[in-house]
Amino acid sequence: MRVALIQQSYHGSSELTIKKTLELIKDAKQNKAELVVLQELHQDRYFCINEDVKNFKLANTIESDIEFWSNIAKSFEVVLVTTLFEKRAVGLYHNTSYIFEKDGSLVGKYRKMHIPDDPGFYEKFYFTPGDLGFKPIQTSVGKLGVLICWDQWFPEAARLMALGGADMLIYPTAIGWFDSDDMKKKQRELESWVAVQRGHAIANALPVITVNRVGYEKDNFSQIDGIRFWGNSFVFDGGGEELLRVDEKSEEAFIVDIDMQKSQALREIWPFLRDRRVDNYHDLSKIYID
């Protein structure tokens, strides 16, 4: 199964950004990708860099956005993973991945369950935590365990997708550095981000596909010095072997072939799912054990 990871930057406007995305999807198709994964909130700049009520208007077009990406999936005949700003009702918004089949049909959606909130990533202001749970979505290229960005730090999310029968884990992402941080801190953050997801791959014997944005985006409020999104999109197979790891700058449709039979072989020799102590996991539903 051939997948394309579309790593790109914000091009100054939503229109120009989408134009670039379409060029890269075209590349992906020419390289025979069947599955195309876009980064988190790929239509626009990462607006959560500050808390501004004006940004809610970006979600007003959700219906036409869905129709637009449905048409793109159909015209390129690819399974397409998008992440859009969902307006669900007046004053109720989600960070939502919509998944389209090759014929353009919307086969499922995932609303980001774990919502971050730290300086420059004010997502709790914008997004209500998802209410659809952790359910993989069946497509013609496999059952997709789509999660979004902050979800990637939570082993529970990956495991629930695996238990739901996911064939792979997919993380559209927007994460980056502050230029004011020193190189050692930046490297540690980047490496821990890669490593925790590699852990999910191994613990669940599932491929992990993570697509992050690149480029510098400034904070219009000047509270922080902006975010330099660190790219480094990657794919690990279910044994934790690196199939792709790219740089922190390139805008490209990165192509990876995934062996869909490997999870079977991995789980036969190291059958973790056989041995889970479900009789003793109930406290995972507690905030803390005290």
Added chain:
Amino acid sequence: MRVALIQQSYHGSSELTIKKTLELIKDAKQNKAELVVLQELHQDRYFCINEDVKNFKLANTIESDIEFWSNIAKSFEVVLVTTLFEKRAVGLYHNTSYIFEKDGSLVGKYRKMHIPDDPGFYEKFYFTPGDLGFKPIQTSVGKLGVLICWDQWFPEAARLMALGGADMLIYPTAIGWFDSDDMKKKQRELESWVAVQRGHAIANALPVITVNRVGYEKDNFSQIDGIRFWGNSFVFDGGGEELLRVDEKSEEAFIVDIDMQKSQALREIWPFLRDRRVDNYHDLSKIYID
């Protein structure tokens, strides 16, 4: 906090093996270690390499074994993590970690919860899965989240220890290669073993201390060609930074200093525990979601 990881081989008899262990604990103490971690089932060869009822007699000495290691902890004035073959009743055995305080008192025990069973590692024949749950043990050097070997593949175990207030995760281990496997497979297995535990460190912002045995041990039944225990004992801090990673051969008391304040700093900037979706984790108590 200074910890010593005692990585060693089986020396042909329990007596000679323990003699070597004591030499290494002496080294650890001379290097001012406060916490000493021994590998899994360190008193003997890894007898689970085949299924032999004769091996149950190795557990007959459990009471005197506990007394022996208690005296060692006391005489060296270290917190000591041992793993012994526990005979609990006639025909009822566990793979159990006993933790001793610097004064020799037994402060807690952990019975291995996840029991493996694959060729050369026939643990389901010997050990009843633990019934003490995942409870960290308070000591003078911190609250120890002691888990054993196969547990290291299960993110649930690490998380439950973190939720129970563990200051660190500790994995006494016995894992190795078959010489008949090719180098690529060996490397993949080793790297995935390290990587999944590094993932637990990061996901929980806790140091991970893993001590594995070294040396070749043959299968007396000649069903397999024996196990070459791969060593590679390691320590990661809670940010996933490697503090120690050793080779596959050395017998040594490896010394590492752990910054006990780092978890606090890590959890302040990336507060994963704040954002867990405990309202949606109940299915983790299912074997599979179907």
